[in-house]
Amino acid sequence: MSQNAPVTVTVTGAAGQIGYALLFRIASGQMLGADTPVRLRLLEIPQGVKAAEGTAMELDDCAFPLLESIDIADDPRVGFEGANVALLVGARPRTKGMERGDLLEANGGIFKPQGEAINAVAAQDIRVLVVGNPANTNALIAASHAPDVPTERFTAMTRLDHNRALSQLASKTGASVKDIEKLTIWGNHSATQYPDVFHASVAGKPVTELVDEAWLSDTFIPTVAKRGAAIIEARGASSAASAANAAVDHVHDWVLGTPQGAWTSAAIVSDGSYGVPEGLISSFPVTSTGGRWEIVQGLEVNDFSRQRIDASVAELVEERDAVQGLGLI
Ligand SMILES: NC(=O)C1=CN([C@@H]2O[C@H](COP(=O)(O)OP(=O)(O)OC[C@H]3O[C@@H](n4cnc5c(N)ncnc54)[C@H](O)[C@@H]3O)[C@@H](O)[C@H]2O)C=CC1
Numbered sequence: 001m002s003q004n005a006p007v008t009v010t011v012t013g014a015a016g017q018i019g020y021a022l023l024f025r026i027a028s029g030q031m032l033g034a035d036t037p038v039r040l041r042l043l044e045i046p047q048g049v050k051a052a053e054g055t056a057m058e059l060d061d062c063a064f065p066l067l068e069s070i071d072i073a074d075d076p077r078v079g080f081e082g083a084n085v086a087l088l089v090g091a092r093p094r095t096k097g098m099e100r101g102d103l104l105e106a107n108g109g110i111f112k113p114q115g116e117a118i119n120a121v122a123a124q125d126i127r128v129l130v131v132g133n134p135a136n137t138n139a140l141i142a143a144s145h146a147p148d149v150p151t152e153r154f155t156a157m158t159r160l161d162h163n164r165a166l167s168q169l170a171s172k173t174g175a176s177v178k179d180i181e182k183l184t185i186w187g188n189h190s191a192t193q194y195p196d197v198f199h200a201s202v203a204g205k206p207v208t209e210l211v212d213e214a215w216l217s218d219t220f221i222p223t224v225a226k227r228g229a230a231i232i233e234a235r236g237a238s239s240a241a242s243a244a245n246a247a248v249d250h251v252h253d254w255v256l257g258t259p260q261g262a263w264t265s266a267a268i269v270s271d272g273s274y275g276v277p278e279g280l281i282s283s284f285p286v287t288s289t290g291g292r293w294e295i296v297q298g299l300e301v302n303d304f305s306r307q308r309i310d311a312s313v314a315e316l317v318e319e320r321d322a323v324q325g326l327g328l329i
C-alpha cells in the first residue's frame with residue numbers, strides 16, 4: 001500500500017488519563033488511517049514530563065509500524081512545532097471551592113499561550129481539537145490568540161456527547177447504533193447541552209414515532225447531559241477511554257470526511273446559523289468534506305428544541321463575556 005506523507009500530531013496533557021488512552025490509538029493508525037505515518041509530540045507541564053516519558057517507552061514497546069517519532073516537550077513553542085493536528089487535552093480541572101471565574105482564569109493561563117504558540121510554530125494546515133474543559137470556551141481563548149490561523153480550524157469536542165446519545169437511543173429502541181442517523185448535539189459541552197433527536201431516524205424510522213416527549217425531556221436529555229458526572233461517580237475518575245475514542249472519531253471524520261448523507265456533532269465556530277451568535281464555538285450538526293466542517297443547513301427547529309438550544313447558547317455567551325471581562329480574549 002502506498003503511504004501518505006507523515007502527519008505531526010501534538011497531544012497536550014499527554015501524561016494524563018485521556019492521553020494514556022489516546023496516544024496508542026493515534027499511533028496505531030485509527031485516527032488518521034492505516035496509510036498515514038504519525039509523528040507524535042507530547043506536551044506536558046514539567047511535573048508531567050517523567051510520566052510522559054514512561055508512556056513514550058510503552059509506545060515504543062508497541063512497535064507500531066506507522067509511528068515515526070515521539071518527542072516530549074514542556075514548552076508549547078517546542079511542542080507545537082510543525083503540528084498538523086493538535087489535541088488540547090491538558091486543562092486545569094475544577095477543584096473544591098473553585099468558582100467558575102477562577103476556573104476560566106486558570107484555563108486562560110493555559111490556552112492563551114498555547115494559542116500563541118500554535119500561531120507561531122504550527123504547520124499552515126493546523127487543525128485543533130480542544131478536549132480540556134470548559135472545552136468550547138478554551139477553544140475560543142486559544143483561537144483568539146492565533147490570529148493567523150483561520151478560526152474554523154479551532155474546534156471543541158462534543159463527539160463524546162454525540163456517541164453517548166447514540167448509545168442511549170439504541171438501547172431504548174432496541175436498535176444498533178449503526179442504524180441511527182442524524183442525531184445532533186447543540187451548544188456547550190456542559191450540562192446545558194441539547195441532544196436533539198427530532199431529525200433522527202432509527203433504521204429509517206423517525207425517532208419521533210418511537211419515543212415520546214416525556215422520555216426525551218425526563219430521561220434521554222438529562223442522561224446524556226449528565227453522563228460525565230455519572231461516570232465520575234461510578235469510576236471515581238472522569239471518562240477517559242470514551243473521551244479518547246471520541247477525540248479519535250472527531251479528528252478522523254474531520255480529516256477523512258463523514259460518510260455520504262450522514263452527519264455528526266462538533267463544536268465549531270458559529271457563522272450565525274440557527275441563531276447562534278457569530279464567533280461562538282458551539283456544537284452543531286456537521287458534515288466534513290475536503291478537511292472542512294460544514295454546518296448542516298435548513299433544519300426545522302421546533303419550540304422544544306429552540307428553548308434548549310437557546311439555553312445552552314446563553315451559557316456560552318456568559319462564558320465568553322466572563323473571559324472577555326478577564327482580558328483572556
Ligand atoms: N470534551 C469532553 O467531552 C471531555 C473533556 N474532558 C476533559 O479533558 C481534560 C483532561 O482529562 P484527563 O486526561 O482525565 O485529566 P488528567 O488530570 O488525568 O490529565 C491532564 C493532564 O494535563 C496536564 N496538563 C495540565 N496543564 C497542562 C499544560 N498547560 N500543558 C500541557 N499539559 C498540561 C497534566 O499534567 C495532566 O497530565 C479535563 O479538562 C476533562 O475535564 C474529559 C472527558 C470528556
Ligand SMILES: O=C([O-])CC(=O)C(=O)O
Pocket residue numbers: 133160227228229231238239
Ligand atoms: O466533567 C468532566 O471532566 C468529564 C467530561 O467532560 C465528560 O465526561 O463529559
